[in-house]
Amino acid sequence: MSSNERIKIIVKRLKIIYKNMSIEEILRERGIVVCPIYGCNISKGAYKMYDDIQYIFINTDLSPEERLETLTHELGHSILHPDVDTYELKSCNCTYFLNKYENQADLFAAEFLLHDNIIENICGCFCEVGDGKSIYDIANDYKVTAELVLIKLSNLDKSKLNKFDLTLDCISVLNTLNC
Ligand SMILES: [Zn+2]
Structure with a gap:
């Protein structure tokens, strides 16, 4: 099974589990801590695992649509590769792996938000x-x-x-x- 097919199946299962729940409710249900980032125009969001707790950082300047898309993308990081710190990959210029994980999170969001x-x-x-x-x-x-x-x-x-x-x-x- 390809990685893309795997992501499609994971999203289908999640949609059954979290039927009719908003993205914010899903994050809460999964125990993910959402931290606002104020006055930051560099990144829309980020994901990090620290001491077995998952954190999503979200820029407060986003429109409601951008916020939904970004939170879903970050949820993708937390499910598909929970131990990967995208901040760290960015800082060490690990472009290959960074692109791989970013593409996976984008695909997760696309599958999650579109029928x-x-x-x-x-x-x-x-x-x-x-x-x-x-x-x-x-x-x-x-x-x-x-x-x-x-x-x-x-x-x-x-x-x-x-x-x-x-x-x-x-x-x-x-x-x-x-x-
Ligand atoms: Zn990302």
Whole structure:
């Protein structure tokens, strides 16, 4: 099983366990301490384990949407690789591992905040025809960044994509996303 498939399965299980709970409630339920960072314009958030307690640091200057996306990303760090200190990786310039863990947390957030059925809305988005929505429309609907929508699309099951009558233009763009 690939790492991406593993993350998809982990998120599905979590959504069953924490059905209808907000991200803040999930963090509380898991005993994760959320610490606000005031006046910091460098990072949106960070995750750290210290003395067996998990901490998430969150920038107080974020919009509600950015806050939700960032908290979900940090929850991803806490579940996928709880012992990894991303602060430390940043300070030692361990780019390879940092990118690997950041990509995993981004994928976790994309899987957590977006449904598989977003593909049903995008049939016309890359093309001039159709009344489908653009990636930006979907991002707006779900209150997430367009980048997260692209990450979600890139992790969709190909068989799901094949069910839809996508035009060649759509398919070529989706192929560039490694769908
Ligand atoms: Zn991160």
